Amino acid sequence: xxxxxxxxxxxxxxxxxxxxxxxxxxxxxxxxxxxxxxxxxxxxxxxxxxxxxxxxxxxxxxxxxxxxxxxxxxxxxxxxxxxxxxxxxxxxxxxxxxxxxxxxxxxxxxxxxxxxxxxxxxxxxxxxxxxxxxxxxxxxxxxxxxxxxxxxxxxxxxxxxxxxxxxxxxxxxxxxxxxxxxxxxxxxxxxxxxxxxxxxxxxxxxxxxxxxxxxxxxxxxxxxxxxxxxxxxxxxxxxxxxxxxxxxxxxxxxxxxxxxxxxxxxxxxxxxxxxxxxxxxxxxxxxxxxxxxxxxxxxxxxxxxxxxxxxxxxxxxxxxxxxxxxxxxxxxxxxxxxxxxxxxxxxxxxxxxxxxxxxxxxxxxxxxxxxxxxx
Numbered sequence: 001x002x003x004x005x006x007x008x009x010x011x012x013x014x015x016x017x018x019x020x021x022x023x024x025x026x027x028x029x030x031x032x033x034x035x036x037x038x039x040x041x042x043x044x045x046x047x048x049x050x051x052x053x054x055x056x057x058x059x060x061x062x063x064x065x066x067x068x069x070x071x072x073x074x075x076x077x078x079x080x081x082x083x084x085x086x087x088x089x090x091x092x093x094x095x096x097x098x099x100x101x102x103x104x105x106x107x108x109x110x111x112x113x114x115x116x117x118x119x120x121x122x123x124x125x126x127x128x129x130x131x132x133x134x135x136x137x138x139x140x141x142x143x144x145x146x147x148x149x150x151x152x153x154x155x156x157x158x159x160x161x162x163x164x165x166x167x168x169x170x171x172x173x174x175x176x177x178x179x180x181x182x183x184x185x186x187x188x189x190x191x192x193x194x195x196x197x198x199x200x201x202x203x204x205x206x207x208x209x210x211x212x213x214x215x216x217x218x219x220x221x222x223x224x225x226x227x228x229x230x231x232x233x234x235x236x237x238x239x240x241x242x243x244x245x246x247x248x249x250x251x252x253x254x255x256x257x258x259x260x261x262x263x264x265x266x267x268x269x270x271x272x273x274x275x276x277x278x279x280x281x282x283x284x285x286x287x288x289x290x291x292x293x294x295x296x297x298x299x300x301x302x303x304x305x306x307x308x309x310x311x312x313x314x315x316x317x318x319x320x321x322x323x324x325x326x327x328x329x330x331x332x333x334x335x336x337x338x339x340x341x342x343x344x345x346x347x348x349x350x351x352x353x354x355x356x357x358x359x360x361x362x363x364x365x366x367x368x369x370x371x372x373x374x375x
């Protein structure tokens with residue numbers, strides 16, 4: 001940490017108090033096909049030319065080949081050990097950290113990594129600081145670009161008469177965060193966020209809620225968040241037995257399957273999403289759930305996602321309505337995903353169940369678009 005320059009606007013608060021250990025049985029990060037940077041590509045071209053593939057989206061670049069085109073990295077051996085650990089690309093070295101660049105640099109921690117939940121030998125602050133130090137030039141260069149994007153976004157909001165300081169929005173959510181564990185309150189926030197007038201976060205639910213209608217709406221929301229064009233793009237949940245679970249949306253239903261290292265799918269069973277009861281956190285699970293929402297409320301990428309939606313809607317909506325709506329939608333989406341995992345594992349949203357829900361969800365949350373950039 002002492003090696004970091006004092007003039008860099010850097011936030012690493014999400015890493016405070018976190019220790020982790022990478023368990024080689026997991027291999028979740030080896031499912032994330034890493035880009036090979038130009039200065040890394042020469043070694044792979046010389047040593048493993050057939051393990052490189054050229055990709056055209058979202059931009060033209062080289063990446064490491066996957067087994068079967070959709071499974072694990074071809075360098076992951078049957079014992080789930082990396083065969084080229086000393087030469088692994090930058091994106092592999094960076095996991096489970098994400099550096100989001102907006103008005104400042106912020107280091108976020110991928111909470112889908114099981115190793116960050118149960119302590120360990122590695123200090124997240126130390127490892128995150130080392131990663132930032134090793135990429136200072138790229139961070140400074142990208143920050144110049146993202147700050148311009150954020151200034152343009154703020155100017156557009158001011159021109160539309162909708163601008164509100166981000167910290168004011170965060171304070172409002174933080175003041176009422178306890179209410180975000182209540183389904184009627186979340187439903188009320190979503191209703192208010194869809195109005196044309198600028199909303200304020202309510203202090204209480206707006207009245208009776210049709211439980212069946214809410215269950216149906218949240219189920220549809222959950223299925224939409226799980227939907228993917230192909231197996232490679234589908235969300236993956238690494239369970240306590242280190243199996244890679246896929247939930248594939250097919251004609252309104254769910255196919256539950258395990259993804260093998262070689263890219264083959266092993267069918268588990270069909271799941272009727274209508275039978276997944278929407279649960280609420282209980283006992284220590286409530287604290288885990290609210291703690292995660294506090295993390296999201298501090299993440300610049302979360303605010304950047306709301307800004308992306310405001311921009312996409314042509315600045316017709318208030319950023320406050322959009323951000324509050326995003327927080328409520330995310331809370332409900334997480335609860336449905338957690339309820340799905342609990343449904344399949346025969347559990348509840350107690351401490352262990354809520355942690356499993358977040359593990360199944362956070363990587364998708366970090367993949368959401370934003371007006372800033374991830375390093």
